[in-house]
Amino acid sequence: MQETKAQLRRRMRAARRGLSPYLQRRAATAVASRLSRSSPFRRARHIGIYWPMDGEVDVRGLVRQFPAKHFYLPVLPAAPRPQLRFRHWSGGTLNYRNRYRIPEPLRGPVQSPWRLDLVLVPLVAFDPAGGRLGMGAGFYDRTFAFKRRLPGAGPQMIGVAHQLQCVEQLPVDGWDIPLSAVVTEQQLYRCG
Ligand SMILES: Nc1nc2c(c(=O)[nH]1)N(C=O)[C@@H](CNc1ccc(C(=O)N[C@@H](CCC(=O)O)C(=O)O)cc1)CN2
Numbered sequence: 025m026q027e028t029k030a031q032l033r034r035r036m037r038a039a040r041r042g043l044s045p046y047l048q049r050r051a052a053t054a055v056a057s058r059l060s061r062s063s064p065f066r067r068a069r070h071i072g073i074y075w076p077m078d079g080e081v082d083v084r085g086l087v088r089q090f091p092a093k094h095f096y097l098p099v100l101p102a103a104p105r106p107q108l109r110f111r112h113w114s115g116g117t118l119n120y121r122n123r124y125r126i127p128e129p130l131r132g133p134v135q136s137p138w139r140l141d142l143v144l145v146p147l148v149a150f151d152p153a154g155g156r157l158g159m160g161a162g163f164y165d166r167t168f169a170f171k172r173r174l175p176g177a178g179p180q181m182i183g184v185a186h187q188l189q190c191v192e193q194l195p196v197d198g199w200d201i202p203l204s205a206v207v208t209e210q211q212l213y214r215c216g
């Protein structure tokens with residue numbers, strides 16, 4: 025029988041969490057190096073990144089490596105707003121954790137999502153066509169929903185993942201924002 029989204033999420037999260045610290049470090053280095061050689065990254069000045077959780081690839085090393093670029097971390101929306109905000113982060117220690125226990129900067133300039141040049145998107149599973157399965161709260165889909173109406177507008181969305189998170193084909197929902205590329209420790213997928 026076909027695996028449900030919830031089952032696929034559970035399986036992929038367990039798989040990436042199960043990677044040894046050695047494999048995690050190797051993936052982090054390979055992904056950061058492949059990203060930093062790609063033209064969307066080289067062109068970008070304002071970049072959305074993420075604080076890794078639950079076995080996600082750790083690309084925070086890029087912040088130290090590229091001091092001339094500006095990096096921003098997602099900040100969860102306060103009650104009435106459905107969208108993420110992105111707050112400037114220079115690589116320092118963060119003391120505050122949000123309700124999912126993910127660190128967030130408490131101060132610093134906030135950048136509108138559409139003024140970022142590039143967003144490195146965390147994900148649970150992806151397919152080679154740019155389909156993405158996230159944590160299931162729809163944060164990235166809602167925040168970048170404007171890209172469905174204006175496909176060329178706003179940041180390039182590049183998924184970041186371990187190769188083991190690749191599946192043949194994900195079901196597409198109407199609100200899904202397709203990824204323009206996905207980077208893993210093994211390859212760069214150009215999508216769409
Ligand atoms: N590193 C990282 N940061 C991110 C995301 C992400 O996927 N990765 N997000 C991408 O959108 C947003 C956070 N989205 C999240 C959605 C659900 C859960 C979560 O852990 N859910 C629990 C149960 C909920 C609870 O504890 O209340 C779970 O099922 O594990 C975590 C983050 C913003 N920041």
Ligand SMILES: Nc1ncnc2c1ncn2[C@@H]1O[C@H](COP(=O)(O)OP(=O)(O)OP(=O)(O)O)[C@@H](O)[C@H]1O
Pocket residue numbers: 156157158159160161162163164165166169197199200
């Ligand atoms: N543009 C949107 N407008 C309104 N609701 C949305 C929109 N995008 C997503 N949602 C809602 O968010 C819920 C979760 O979507 P989905 O399962 O695709 O999240 P996800 O991409 O896995 O999560 P995340 O982006 O948080 O990692 C959906 O049930 C949907 O109702």
